[in-house]
Amino acid sequence: MKKKLHQWLSDRYISRVAVFILDLMLVVIAFAFVQLLLVLHSHVYMPLTYVGILLSSIIAIYGLSFAILKSYSGILRHSTFRDISLVFVATSISVVVLSIVNTICDSLYHFFMWTNTHLFVHGAVSFAALFVWRLSIKAFFRFTTTSRQIKEVRVAIYGAGVFGTTTYNVLKNSASPRYRVVAFIDDNHFLKNKSVQNIPVIGGVNDLSSLTSLNVQEVVLAISPKLISRKKKDDIATLLMKQKIVFKVAPETEKWIDGSFDVSQIKKIQIRDLLTRLPIEMNTERIGDGLENRIVMVTGAAGSIGSEIVRQICHFPVARLILIDQAESALYDLQQELKQNKVEVDIVCIVADVSNASRMKMLFSTLHPEVIFHAAAYKHVPLMEENPYEAIRVNVGGCRVLSELSVEYKVRKFVMVSTDKAVNPTNVMGASKRICEMYVQALALKGDHQTSFVTTRFGNVLGSNGSVVPLFEKQIAAGGPITVTDKKITRYFMTIPEACQLVLEAGFMGKGGEIFLFDMGEPVRIYNMAKKMIRLSGLEPYKDIDIEVTGLRDGEKLYEELLANAENTVPTYHEKIMIAKVRTVEYERVASSVVQMLRDLNVVSDLTLVQQMKSLVPEFVSNHSKFCSLDKAMMTNNM
Ligand SMILES: NC(=O)c1ccc[n+]([C@@H]2O[C@H](COP(=O)([O-])OP(=O)(O)OC[C@H]3O[C@@H](n4cnc5c(N)ncnc54)[C@H](O)[C@@H]3O)[C@@H](O)[C@H]2O)c1
CATH class of the missing domain: 3.40.50.720 (NAD(P)-binding Rossmann-like Domain)
Known part of the structure; x- marks a missing residue:
């Protein structure tokens, strides 16, 4: 019975207007009580007109202070100390105002009904009534929920x-x-x-x-x-x-x-909460100086990294933010999110393909971007292994188009988002990003222009599109199994906001031409993470959810390269950002190879395209891939 009553009541709330009216009714009852005391105790009989005037004034002033302080707005069953304090303040203000009005009326017109003491007593009785009524409702709800069924x-x-x-x-x-x-x-x-x-x-x-x-x-x-x-x-x-x-x-x-x-x-x-590291100290002044009143362009703006860069840039007073992505629906979603959050930045959303040179030229010539964050890319290792054509067209071609236009249109800053998979690449995706890094760096070192080029490199981010955490979450929700490619496989993780903070920070560091690396913390064993995620869901690995080991995928590494160590990096003022020591290549060499690759896209086989990538990036050695044959052939030729 009690449970039914509770269930029935728990969905029903007294409206705020009703609480307001009930509060005023208690004030009127308190008035009747004080008036009765006066009659019974002091034999004071007031003419009815006076009673009417006094009661109306009391209702008006109490009503006004309740309305101004919104003392009726809390949910009664959850009344807190704050709600009671509001009632107290509203009652006190009413007593003070009524006493002032009473005193003025008395001195000016000798029109006097209650003494100020009566008003004070009325205030005290009203407050007690309002307090007890709230407390009773709260106690009643507690009573209805204290049943054996509700544990x-x-x-x-x-x-x-x-x-x-x-x-x-x-x-x-x-x-x-x-x-x-x-x-x-x-x-x-x-x-x-x-x-x-x-x-x-x-x-x-x-x-x-x-x-x-x-x-x-x-x-x-x-x-x-x-x-x-x-x-x-x-x-x-x-x-x-x-x-x-x-x-x-x-x-x-x-x-x-x-x-x-x-x-x-x-x-x-959630696993995200467990893997989140202590927040990063950002030099917001330096970033602010770099962004203030600038026209900023973010490519891949609808993606995991691009959209977070956009969100963070919205905290700075930029002149305009141009969002470019070829994924129309995802860009629309971001646009709606920014509108809903009422961001005060002038935002232009453009659906466009960054590898389309003439379209990009038109956008540069009309929109005049001054700072560019380039995060548009194809990033899935197994897919790019199947589609080297697209990796070269979008990743390499897109980067070339945007960086060359940046020089032509005197863009001040170009920040390229790269990945740890570009370090000693074992797959087409990583190699395509390494070529982008080489292109941007060579252009920076050429130096006959006004654009400052910077590359930022980091490892996996938690929860990005298609990454391991959302995949495991889906697999657990579906009752399993969780698929892990190898029991020994480890990965470095940082959160998307953390990675994007570092992109902004590194973006405005240094002289230009640097490749900045981020400290990724300790590697995480994916198999252990899977077990932990199952347990965090209140289930037991292998009992409730199976873990299936599926074998390494094409191009996949067992251990991700450690991005930063003392030998391969130079420290910066920021403890979590280092500069990579890398082999640089002359602009003419990298540019002519890239132009050749892009020209050959529609005429040569995937094998030849990947061969061209390997010639430009000699450290690109394929792993678990059909392109391993190229490495074997090269080794035999060199012998
Ligand atoms: N996600 C990670 O864990 C991670 C880690 C390190 C580095 N990165 C790098 O960050 C970049 C972005 O990754 P992400 O995780 O945000 O990927 P994502 O797939 O979420 O976003 C990429 C965005 O680029 C857009 N895009 C692709 N091709 C385009 C084109 N030709 N023209 C316009 N837009 C295009 C896509 O529509 C998508 O919205 C990649 O270069 C990736 O290598 C990602």
């Missing part, structure tokens, strides 16, 4: 600071599900065995084993992502998974509204 979830909060106590209040006030916070966990040893909000602090990460004895079912992480390392989060997750305790995370402060958040924003921790 309480026993929770511990990781973090006993301000974030932790806010999380405590949110959990405490949640009606469905109901949470009972039984412990705080905090690594600050001064807090151990003390209590916060009357809840014991059991200690830090080393004391997590005691959670089982407290029957804790969930732990909510309430520490800003800026203050907790990847390793620490991973350690906590591992310890909790062993005890079969669900690990959740409270929303970042940026997502709070009015100093709080909703219980629905507390989500199960």
